[in-house]
Amino acid sequence: MASVYKTLSGSDKHEKETGEKKNKQRVLILSSRGVTMRHRHLLQDLYSLMPHSRKEAKLDTKTKLYQLNELAGMNNPQARVLCAIVQLADFDPGIESPDSLDKLTSPELYNCNNVLFFEARKGKDLYCWMSKPPNGPTVKFHLQNLHTMEELNFIGNCLKGSRPILSFDAAFEKQAHLRVIKELCTQIFGVPKSSRKVKPFVDHVMAFTVADGKIWIRVYQINESEVGKKKPAVDGEEEEMEDAPAPKKKGAKSDFDVNLVEIGPRFVLTPIVIQESSFGGPIIYENKEFVSPNQIRSDLRKSKAGRFNTRSDAQRDSKIKHADLGLTSHGGRRKEKDPLSDQVLFA
């Protein structure tokens, strides 16, 4: 506790100097073993879009996910207490925020207060875990419709390390679990101002939309052009006028037209479960509409097997019927001799 006090008191001065509130986020990005090439590329894409992230080697285990807490460096009691105080400070102006999480350094700590973990199963299904390590909730998603930057061939591009605008659908405010997801996405995908590799411009937007009970994610480049020079893009997405508008009047910045060009990647997240603590704790939300891909596959297989079974049954039935009628050359019942047949009558 003494060390906590020390860090707290030390940080107080620091905090007073800076004065203003800071949003500090660090994200640990990693995957489990058994990811495919596309999954790896998605990881790479996200890593390149998030300068405040740290990539880590694949996690060996799929069951002991609580190890991620240690990996993120938020599992020691010091960090827990500090986080709690920071959170308290957000609500109670009487408590000074320590702002000293950065200073918590020990060899194995990455100091990440967010974890984005991709769990691959069976070499095809990808599950995405978002968590706030020491105490915060964990959301488990099923990731579908994955298209990486590599394969999409969109002409949009943005600076590495620039800060995105996060665009959320209003539906996120409707339900409690969506609010939690929104907050997590804001903290994980939003690039904080003070991040190390950040570039001070905003040139892309990340859109999160709720549709069909799923969260659809798109990334667009923001393309500004002067109003006069630019024809409004017809279908928006593909059209980009490369002719750079010659800047005539530098002052007239307000009449710039904005259009977007998609960068990639694209993916869809289906929330499955929300746990109260980080990679553990009671389940506080469960999506009952979620059907596991295994279930879907097995249903498909069963329906196919059903078709085969009915067909083979029908075949067998007809065989038996034929045998009963004495129509088969081998096996089955012999045809009864007709007492009135020629062979009998004129034997």
Place this chain on the structure above:
Amino acid sequence: MAKFKLKAALDGEKGKDHKVAKQRKHEREALKRKAKKEASAAEAAAEAVANGGVPVPLDEVEVKLNGKKKTKAQKNGVNPAPKAAEPAPAVKDSEWETDGEDEEGSDDDDDDMPERPALDLSRLDDSESDISSDEEEVQAEEEADEADEDAEDDEEEEDDDDDDDDDIPLSDLDSIASDDKGDIIPYQRLTINNTAALTAALHRIQLPYSKLAFSEYQAVTTAEPVEIADVEDDLTRELAFYKQSLSSVKDARGKLKKEGVSFSRPADYFAEMVKSDEHMGRIKKKLIDTAAGKKAAAEARKQRDLKKFGKQVQVAKLQERSKEKRDTIEKINTLKRKRQGADITTTNEEDLFDVAATTDEPKSERRGRKSDGDGKAFNNKRQKKDQKFGFGGKKRHAKSNDAQSSADTRDFSARKMKGKPGGASKRPGKDKRAKKH
């Protein structure tokens, strides 16, 4: 939690069983008593009265059982009243036995009342038949009751189906008669949506947005939820996403400008991009390739069309040429005929020239006439082949008769057929011929 409840339910069920067993004992005793009384006192009574008297004890048995399992005490009150003939002590006996239970059951009974009458009538009918089958009837009634309650449960389940959000939480199961608890399996996994915990978690992690400048988090929520009619429709869906992002960008841009934060990258600011130059080069190449492919496809289509049209043009040209040729040949022929006739001098220079120009006429004339005369389409390829290999076609059967030749009677002479001289010169005999050589 669930375990505890289940255990409690189990205990409840066990307790119930004891009570039911006790009840059965009481019932048997009561029946015995009644049988004695009836044997002694009611023997004298009229048969009709006896028949009337029988249902009453049965009803009471019913009540004893049903009092436990949600049947009505009111039935008890209503039914005995008209049957004044029944012995009073029996009624008292039975009521004394069932009193407490009736009170227990009475709370539950009220709601079930409307459904009952039909069943009870049937029971009354049954009761007239036999006394000895008491046990069976009791059984039957139990079953009927269970069936009844099952029906109620079904109704409840249907209700649950109607509004999907309400499954059967374990706590709600208490309201269902504990007897049947074991039979009900919660048919759907319980929805967990602990809003309180979710809100708490949200508050725990939420950034203090009111204290932060917009440029710290840069998250925008649209005013209106994005409506996508059909998620499968790619174009409208992507358009919706695009519109959402565009509106947020405009919104955020305004806010950032207000805070004085640099928004767009200056034109002379170069830095590493998310997509490398190599990657962009690949994309560009791909774009160019697709564009080139499109262009090539269009070109090819145009060529195909041209070819189709061009063939017709060529055929027309050839026909024209052959027609021209025929005309000249005809002209030449007329000239020849004229020359063979009297007037040679009239031949002018041009005609002569024409003849000279087409020295190898006969050959081509034959060919031309052949193709045109038959009315077949002019075949260029055939012509080329004929030129190269000589005129093709069948060589065999060329000298055999056909309909035309056999019908041709020019060479026929009846005289010759009759063997008369004067026809064709006779072949000299062998002798003469030998002498000749």
